[in-house]
Amino acid sequence: MTILDAVKSIETALPDAFERAYEFRGDITVVVNPAHIVEVCRYCRDTDGLRFDMCSGVTAIDYYPNEPRFALVYHLYSMRHNMSLELKVYLAGDEPVVDSVTGVYPSANWFEREAYDMFGIHFNNHPDLRRILMPDDWEGHPLRKDYPLGYETVQFSFNFDEVNKHKPYAKE
């Protein structure tokens, strides 16, 4: 079964979940309805001819200021058939919530925690949804596009005092 047959098979078996599919430089991406992501993952893993047994990773994209703002991408790989597939889910910006796929792919556990930490996307039924890279008491989600990169102004003689005022030690 080729990858195109695999996409066709997802489309016919789960018409509610399948939204569209596209190809770019040989990478096949299937856009999936967020309500059905677990169902699609289970279908991809368990169906003969697909057998996407490995989830290489899950990552998020922030399309700010466009709506739907967030996208989650699941990189699936089939050892038996040596083919890879990207599943993509679009999420609304005000309240990004999606079901966790850790029940199907345990390897998604830490990647979903990373997406929660960096983008503030919530995963229902995740066994351990905590921040992973940032400290527990961190505010904000750093990889969002409206989160500033943060920098220190270069101090020259003409703006010495002005920059000095903002430095932490100057507050005392």
Place this chain on the structure above:
Amino acid sequence: MTRLEDSQWQGDLEQIKGLVTERALRGETMVLNMGPQHPSTHGVLRLLLELDGEEIVSCAPDIGYLHTGIEKNMEAKRYEQAITMTDRTDYLNNMGNNLVFCLAMEKLFDLDVPPRAQYLRVLLAELQRISSHLVWLGTHALDLGALSMMLYCFRERERILDIFEMLSGQRMMTTYIRPGGVWRDTVPEFEPAVRDFLSYFPARIDEYERILTENPLWRDRTQGIGFISAEDAIRYGCSGPTLRGSGVNWDIRKAIPYSSYEDFEFDIPLGQHGDVYDRYMVRIEEMRQSIRIIQQAIDRLPDGPFRSNNRKYVPPPRSELGHSMEAVIHHFKLWTEGFRPPKGEVYVRVESPRGELGCYLVSDGGPRPWRVHFRTPSFMHLSVLPHLTKGHLIADVVGIIGSIDIVLGDCDR
């Protein structure tokens, strides 16, 4: 000398609820904090271990101490500037990180790479694999008490870093691989240095094996420890030697060949038991296979250009700048505004010394990447650590951490 009491969890047990079992909250088991400044955690990894006597009941890795926001920083840099950041993620696999990011860019731009550059990339990636495995072997053996291995391994690694310095001017942060090829052509001393290394190194691998492979102490500390079955390894997303130690024949260099790996002959070493010892044997054998690949690459290194001739993405050679107006314009545009790739998203995976290293690159058509994500093997393998350590003794934890070969820079990015 650290006393045990210093490492014991002093804080409120309520804070770590959910990370440890109910038994720890009742005070039946002991909660021990290992790291982040512990020599055998290979960097700044913190483990929250729950112990029943010497046996591990649960293990909760705590990462992020080396998080430097590289993915966020890359979004603020132009593509050609962002390459330098990739070196700083996995600091034992600099060439491999350059390679995966450049392959992702080339896939996005649809850029050709001349054969000479492809062979050079393979050659350097394999040298890097050997040097990374040498650091792994040295530190892994050091953790388990074979102190002298570290000195031997770092001695040989230095010869590889000398070759990198010869080519790129840097021992570690090379940024030698660029979109469309490599930074510059090889120097005349390069080929003799590689051949010298090839004639010198295989005997050194035998030497390491004489020290460790049949050593009863080494076997006692590694055999039957940190077992993972083939099914679990796939389910948990293991790759590289960790996966092949469990007997799964999957190597990205063979399964999805990139950068002309299909031209080379090499075997994929496999383990059977999926324990620390088998992962050790797989990596030792991988070094021999890398030697084979390097030998073929240096023998068949084609002549010709070392980078693509596509002026939209690759800067013109300096010799053209003096007499070609067009070259000056391209040079100026490339270094002031960068290039504008098509809109799209690509995912590229390569076989790093640790396993599957993936790069997911999203472009919005501007000169800066919209999103770069690195799917790193250390991150994945650390998430398997609780599964690997369960039921083992605390002394085996250091052996298991060593066997999955983590680099915290790779993990935290």
